[in-house]
Amino acid sequence: MGDNARQPVLDETLKNAPTTHAKLLAWVAEVSELTQPDSVYWVDGSEAEYKQLTDELVEAGTLKRLNPELFPNSFAGSSDPKDVARVEERTFICSENERDSGFTNNWMDPAKMKGILRERFAGSMRGRTMYVIPFVMGHLDAEDPKFGVEITDSAYVVASMRIMARIGSDVLRKIEELDAFFVPALHSVGAPLEPGQQDVAWPCNEEKWIVHFPEERSIWSYGSGYGGNALLGKKCYSLRIASVMARDEGWLAEHMLILKLTSPENKAYHIAAAFPSACGKTNLALLDPTIEGWKAETLGDDINWMRFGKDGELRAVNPEFGLFGVAPGTGWSTNPNAMRAIAKGNSIFTNVALTDDGGVWWEGMTDEVPEHLTDWQGNDWTPEAGRPAAHPNSRFCTPIDQVDMLAPEYHDPQGVAIDAILFGGRRKTTIPLVTEARDWTNGIFMGSTLSSETTAAAAGAVGVVRRDPMAMLPFMGYDAGDYLRHWITVSGKGNQDRLPKIFLVNWFRRTADGGFAWPGFGDNSRVLKWAIERIEGKADATETPIGFVPTPDSLDLTGLDMTPEQVEEAVKVDPAEWAEELKGIEEWYARFGESLPEQLSAQLKVLQERFAA
Numbered sequence: 001m002g003d004n005a006r007q008p009v010l011d012e013t014l015k016n017a018p019t020t021h022a023k024l025l026a027w028v029a030e031v032s033e034l035t036q037p038d039s040v041y042w043v044d045g046s047e048a049e050y051k052q053l054t055d056e057l058v059e060a061g062t063l064k065r066l067n068p069e070l071f072p073n074s075f076a077g078s079s080d081p082k083d084v085a086r087v088e089e090r091t092f093i094c095s096e097n098e099r100d101s102g103f104t105n106n107w108m109d110p111a112k113m114k115g116i117l118r119e120r121f122a123g124s125m126r127g128r129t130m131y132v133i134p135f136v137m138g139h140l141d142a143e144d145p146k147f148g149v150e151i152t153d154s155a156y157v158v159a160s161m162r163i164m165a166r167i168g169s170d171v172l173r174k175i176e177e178l179d180a181f182f183v184p185a186l187h188s189v190g191a192p193l194e195p196g197q198q199d200v201a202w203p204c205n206e207e208k209w210i211v212h213f214p215e216e217r218s219i220w221s222y223g224s225g226y227g228g229n230a231l232l233g234k235k236c237y238s239l240r241i242a243s244v245m246a247r248d249e250g251w252l253a254e255h256m257l258i259l260k261l262t263s264p265e266n267k268a269y270h271i272a273a274a275f276p277s278a279c280g281k282t283n284l285a286l287l288d289p290t291i292e293g294w295k296a297e298t299l300g301d302d303i304n305w306m307r308f309g310k311d312g313e314l315r316a317v318n319p320e321f322g323l324f325g326v327a328p329g330t331g332w333s334t335n336p337n338a339m340r341a342i343a344k345g346n347s348i349f350t351n352v353a354l355t356d357d358g359g360v361w362w363e364g365m366t367d368e369v370p371e372h373l374t375d376w377q378g379n380d381w382t383p384e385a386g387r388p389a390a391h392p393n394s395r396f397c398t399p400i401d402q403v404d405m406l407a408p409e410y411h412d413p414q415g416v417a418i419d420a421i422l423f424g425g426r427r428k429t430t431i432p433l434v435t436e437a438r439d440w441t442n443g444i445f446m447g448s449t450l451s452s453e454t455t456a457a458a459a460g461a462v463g464v465v466r467r468d469p470m471a472m473l474p475f476m477g478y479d480a481g482d483y484l485r486h487w488i489t490v491s492g493k494g495n496q497d498r499l500p501k502i503f504l505v506n507w508f509r510r511t512a513d514g515g516f517a518w519p520g521f522g523d524n525s526r527v528l529k530w531a532i533e534r535i536e537g538k539a540d541a542t543e544t545p546i547g548f549v550p551t552p553d554s555l556d557l558t559g560l561d562m563t564p565e566q567v568e569e570a571v572k573v574d575p576a577e578w579a580e581e582l583k584g585i586e587e588w589y590a591r592f593g594e595s596l597p598e599q600l601s602a603q604l605k606v607l608q609e610r611f612a613a
């Protein structure tokens with residue numbers, strides 16, 4: 001197709017644009033020229049538009065409409081089997097200097113990377129519609145709203161972005177009114193259509209590039225339609241780019257849930273918790289407490305932006321608008337709050353199984369396994385199949401305001417003051433159920449050495465233990481040592497008497513017989529109660545070399561079938577296991593080289609001395 005044929009699309013784009021924002025128009029024109037879509041569509045975020053898009057997605061075979069009596073206004077779709085998770089090896093932080101991307105990230109010279117990407121994006125939207133989605137992460141009326149515009153050639157991405165972020169005309173108006181900066185976030189599935197070529201249900205490209213330019217604060221994502229790779233407001237903006245903004249502006253952008261807990265005495269506490277992908281954030285965020293008189297309300301399940309307020313308190317907001325939760329393991333017994341939200345409908349499911357009556361199912365949803373399903377790849381499935389019906393990283397995408405237990409403060413741009421921060425991972429051994437840090441820096445040490453077995457949320461091997469500092473390993477937009485130093489120094493802005501207490505938790509420890517040492521899920525409320533009682537100076541603890549763990553009778557076990565010996569097992573600090581762990585931490589810290597903050601190497605030294613004593 002020659003340039004002449006392109007000109008009408010471009011002219012039409014600019015003529016029909018619902019904005020006069022010069023930078024936005026220039027960027028849209030530039031991208032349109034590069035990617036050569038058939039048409040350009042400006043997303044307004046309306047209900048009617050959503051209906052139109054989902055109708056088209058059903059027509060194209062990307063989505064199936066679910067039985068409205070079971071799941072109103074809901075859809076399920078299956079991705080290409082090679083496009084089911086985030087692709088960490090294909091994710092790049094292209095800072096000007098390699099040093100600033102750090103040893104945990106992939107790096108390439110930005111100019112060289114732009115050259116490669118321009119080649120990939122050239123003509124990549126041919127035969128498709130190019131959608132322009134104005135969005136804001138966080139509140140539109142925040143003091144300093146964080147805007148973005150995603151350009152994508154995927155209607156699935158547009159529909160999902162509408163659930164996950166505040167998008168559309170209101171946002172565009174505000175960008176204009178403030179003449180605000182926006183993060184340009186460019187996405188293409190990388191599957192242009194030649195004239196007459198039939199589209200596939202899930203277009204994508206074998207070659208994937210998830211690229212961030214931190215200084216420019218821009219994102220280029222190519223080849224994947226999967227959530228974390230393609231919904232660019234989520235990991236790409238709200239963690240990788242936002243962590244750089246946060247470093248420069250003195251705040252924190254973290255992979256954390258936000259939970260409000262109210263005690264029987266009617267005192268409210270707010271807890272932030274960082275666990276790696278598929279390690280329990282959504283579940284704890286939607287906690288159903290098993291202890292009498294305690295009430296849980298949620299503010300967020302994946303991303304938490306925190307800053308010290310004028311009062312010196314660390315205030316947290318969830319910049320997202322929806323849940324993009326791991327489906328398997330989400331069930332009526334483990335997470336009824338999520339199930340109730342999903343049952344209200346208005347959801348998009350990806351890679352789940354379909355029931356014969358037009359509903360969805362996944363492992364762990366119900367105790368009873370259906371006799372027949374269509375599995376996520378479209379094959380007949382029975383319980384004898386010997387393979388999961390839903391992909392292990394299948395997801396539900398659901399508006400957060402459908403959660404009955406949503407805290408009213410979710411809607412407050414000022415957020416909530418955090419009382420406790422939890423760092424947690426998935427470890428079969430070594431790490432106790434809960435350990436209280438001695439102080440803020442000791443807590444940062446715990447976060448910096450956090451480790452977890454890998455999960456299906458990212459492509460690659462599952463079950464391999466790796467260090468995942470603050471659960472941010474795949475999401476830090478800059479050097480890991482600088483990131484840890486920022487955590488240490490940012491606390492200087494806070495009221496030192498009100499700094500949150502930090503705890504390390506592990507819901508996944510196993511006993512000798514292979515079972516979980518702790519029942520988890522709703523019973524995690526017992527651990528939170530202990531943490532709160534530690535804040536109040538009410539609960540007992542045993543001092544160990546790594547910090548304070550509960551005494552068996554300081555944990556509320558009312559109604560739980562657990563002996564004090566079993567609790568000891570769950571919280572024990574085993575010197576032999578820790579000898580191994582210390583070696584692992586030493587190796588991990590060695591990888592930082594010069595950039596490791598000296599406060600943290602000092603922490604390791606003290607820990608080694610404590611074990612040696």
Ligand SMILES: Nc1nc2c(ncn2[C@@H]2O[C@H](COP(=O)(O)OP(=O)(O)OP(=O)(O)O)[C@@H](O)[C@H]2O)c(=O)[nH]1
Binds near residue numbers: 282283328334
């Ligand atoms: N044993 C045990 N498993 C848990 C617990 N909480 C969550 N899980 C399991 O952890 C897996 C996923 O947890 P999620 O809460 O969806 O993970 P997440 O941290 O929100 O993950 P991302 O959305 O990928 O960032 C599911 O298989 C759950 O069954 C717990 O307390 N105990």
Ligand SMILES: O=C([O-])CC(=O)C(=O)O
Binds near residue numbers: 226276
């Ligand atoms: O980003 C995604 O696709 C889902 C998610 O929350 C994670 O992987 O941590």
Ligand SMILES: [Mn+2]
Binds near residue numbers: 255276277278
């Ligand atoms: Mn996540």
